[in-house]
Amino acid sequence: MTGIGRAETVAGDAARAVTWERRLNTPHDVWAVFLQSHKRDPHVHVGDVHAPDAEMALVVAKENYTRRDPCVNLWVVRAEEIHATTAAAAEMFEPGIDKSYRFGGSYRKQKQVYQSAWRLSHRDEDQ
């Protein structure tokens, strides 16, 4: 995320052995911009702007992030209000055990079905 500042700010109890979350340390006037391309899509962080308030942040965001590609909705939020997991805690996203059972594709029969009929009739570009 572009919105992360230079120094690490530890949210909560600084005495905890492992800091797994923190608030982004950004200047007060930085707003994170989230853009929704189509109603069917989620809002995605596309960058930041500097602005004194939310209204102006939306105006500047519109000028900077919607010049070409489709947009149906913008969100802005003060970047300093965003909490994030820390880099040091990234290993918590590593699977602790083999999780292939969560994917239909791991079953051979399922895989055959997926790769033939279902996939052919549900390609992304047809949606």
Place this chain on the structure above:
Amino acid sequence: MSHNMGPTMPGHEQPQDDPELLERFNERIAAGDQIEAGEWMPEEYRFEALRLIQMHANSEIMGALPEREWIPRAPTLARKMALTAKVQDEVGHAMLLYRVAETLGRSREEMFADLVEGRARFHNVFHYPAETWADVAIIQVFVDGAAMQTQGALRSCSYAPYARVLKRICYEEDFHIQLGLDVWRALAEGTPRQRAMLQDALNRWWTPLIHFFGMPDRVSPHSEKMLAWRIKVKSNEELRQQFLRRFVPIILEYGLEVPDPGLVWVEADQRYVYTEPDWEELKRVGRNNGPKSAERLSLRQAFYRQHAWVRDAIAQWGAAA
């Protein structure tokens, strides 16, 4: 070079980094990992990444100046609208880049002061005049094309916030090259006077374009470390060759002359040999002593002063909010 970029790091002292953290950092980079803003990084890495991104930001906003001169003089309404859009994109790129540079510990205000007070650097090509409409074609095709080689490579750099904005910047630069090729084609297929104007612009821009990628690898300072840290992804010469391979054919295709009689394609090495340009000129221009450096900087200063009321109004708005 470093003394031009403010007080972030004194020129000769080696900053003291925790050796254990440094080793872990080097391992991560070597494994292809990317660094996020706010994570630990060696002081020298921070310094070099900031220097690179700040200079890139400066170049985007200074690059808007030679082109904006031609907005009122564009030959058709369609050309005028396309050029206006391009100039707006360049200023937008500067906005994105100053924000990324800011995450490395220098405020936007400080960086802008560096620029308008003449302490900071911007790319060599923006120190030259845009004399005719054909210069606009050369800037859009060849200058943006040259920038695309460098920035395209840097999309896989190790500083993730920079890599992310470069994705968007390259996407937009590609439009600029398309616009430029249309102007180029119109002139190259035009009257003898239009062709002569295009050839003249190409002749004047050739040396700055060869300079664009920086000094030859043999004299480029601390390149190796930057390459290892992936603040640099390809060497100056690699990028220059990549540029020549892509853009020399465009010149030849339209029956124009490459302004270097010494330029030869060497099949065996798959590279161009070219006449060594005057590298002293690049150094001089880089120190803001180019033909248009003073004029463009004073224009930037004048706008900075002229728009002070907007910044004041925003600050007061912020205080009232």
